Amino acid sequence: MKNQNNFNSLPLSPSVDKVGVEERVSRFQKRSIKTNSKMDGLKMVLNMIDLTTLEGKDTPGKVRQMCYKAIHLHDSFPGLPTVAAVCVYPSMVGLAKSMVKDSGVKVASVSTAFPSGQAPLDVKITDTKYAVDQGADEIDMVISRGKFLAGEYAFVFDEIAQIKEVCGQARLKVILETGELATLDNVRKASDLAIYAGADFIKTSTGKIQPAATMQVTYTMLMAIRDYYDETGIMIGMKPAGGISNSKLALHNLVMVKELLGDDWLTNKWFRFGASSLANDVLMQILKTDTGKYQSSDYFTID
């Protein structure tokens, strides 16, 4: 178990050069993923997806159907994995939990006044506690970006540490909302802050703000995870969310994880995709790899 660090133990974050990051990232995109490695990669992607619905108009019916899909991605093609988790609002956790049962699919809940995080700490704690009590396996919290940008790093740090305490057994993903942090230097600083405050996972975005999970941002966060691992030997998970809507981009992300962190991270215990439309594109590619033909989108279910 990770020892609870205090804010004073937070190291100085290294600076990040955007031009250099773009160059490095372009190299991952040039790896050629074909035949076996493509098929293996696509199945891995499916198994790493957090199938997500986070809308004001979410209803029990919608959540029920999405949970069914999470376990039955494309039953006419045997041998496919399930997704990693379903990701819902706290009010839907109980229902989702009853749907996924012992399928192995986890239930993740956003919390802490998602997506803005603009609520007092006690509200955030209550929000999180409710989700955990309802049976959430994972909590996706948002950081207080306003406080971060105002330079109140200790506040942000303490908030994460307190939510972590409320989580108990549930794994904590900390959403940085990188689209609002603007610079890669900020992304790096927020990543270090979240990791040292107790995050099990760091996550790019809520999906409500653009840009979201660009490869540059994910790269920067992965390097924070790498450095922390080198310092402490403790693994931290990564979840890019928002904007990864096709297989190619997802595979490029896997290449990046493999080369920066190693094969140990290539499981859904340590890497996730937060996405709603990615699964069907991956399914389309898997079937194409098998049959040699692309099917129309009508052959893939939308739930």
Added chain:
Amino acid sequence: MTSKNKNWEYSPSLEGTGHIKLKKKYDLFINGKWVKSSSKKYFKTINPNDEKLIAEISHANQKDVDLAVNSARKAYDTVWSKMPANERGKYIYRIARIMQERAKELAVIESLDSGKPIREARDIDIPLACNHFFYYAGWADKLDYAFPNRKTKPLGVAGQIIPWNFPLLMAAWKIAPALAAGNTVVLKPAETTSLTALKLAEIIEESGLPAGVVNIITGHGDTGASIVNHPDINKIAFTGSTGVGKIIQKAIAGTDKKATLELGGKSANIIFDDAPLDQAIEGIVNGIFFNQGHVCCAGSRLFVQENIADKVIRKLKHRMKSLVVGNPLDKNTDVGAINSKEQLHIINKYIKLGKKEGAEIYQSECSIPKKGFFCPPTIFTNVAQSSIIVQEEIFGPVLTIQTFRTVDEVIQKANNTPFGLAAGVWTDKGSRIFNLTTKLKAGVVWANTYNKFDPASPFGGYKESGFGREGGMHGLSAYLKLS
């Protein structure tokens, strides 16, 4: 459900060779025609990846050189120097466009013949070679604006001798400015990598460039010597080893031949403790492992501020693990084959020497193909300025790592070498960058990047790294008489 089986590996992804056209035997391109060498001798060019024969190349002798120089002279006197400058430009543009159309073929041949990864040939060598032609084509009719208030006149016939590390790109660096300035050319590629220069000859033929303006002849060192010593050559442009550069300078002493020499290097790559570290690691890797380290400006001497040395070395070793060494034609290959058996021998000799000098060696734990000429990416720590492997150019994927304490110390050590081609500086501090760029005695200083090239940017060295500049307006003036 968590599934974790075997490690995820990239399947081989070989670039096809079905679309390339190569002859079994190549003759000399003189006066717009393919002519047999009067030596009647051919030598083999092989694929450094599997040591298999690719083609046979003509070995030009003195008589062939005479023929080539005479046809270049005739073309200069009768056609090229008389042609309106904008017409000259049109031909150069045409060559650039045909090269671009054939980019894929050129990239594959370059990779086959030189051993460089297809990714580099495709993304760097060939596009940059095309860009040099495009860039200088634009200058052809604007020479008076490049050098205001001065009269420009071409030099005449240029003899050009190029190395094996960037075969087509070096041909472009040499031919494009020479033509734009109104000179005619006799070019000799390196003996291990003649093929893309000969393909360029085919492109030049197709472009309809007047006969004799560009002559491409192949051969060994003796062919090069005949060019250098030919009395009717006005300018020698040479890129290659410092040893040969010195011989050339002796040979042309006392003649009125002009010369530009771009020679060896042992460039310093300097990492300060406030640098964006992960990007600096990338810069180190690009600096020394790009093109298997066969780069005259390779950042082969790494200087790391002592307080971050352990961290940098740890990160560098980790980064080296993900370098793919292997078949140059595989799209996933990062480090390809060493260009020749001879060069591999030289590199291995230095690696052995490094160990003997007591330096600590680390090599990538990658699988190396059984056949062909390969050398794993290699770093040496625990070295000093006084180690031979720090002083001499190795021209392979071998990096030496030294530490330093202060800015003054690193400037002194970086300059403490007979070479002076390039340097890299990694720091977050703008003022420090400018301080170092003024004090480092190197033709190019890169800040927070390395091995970046552009046709508009001049390139060249100090001291034993040569003299004269190629690229940009500086490169143009090397082919002009200014009055």
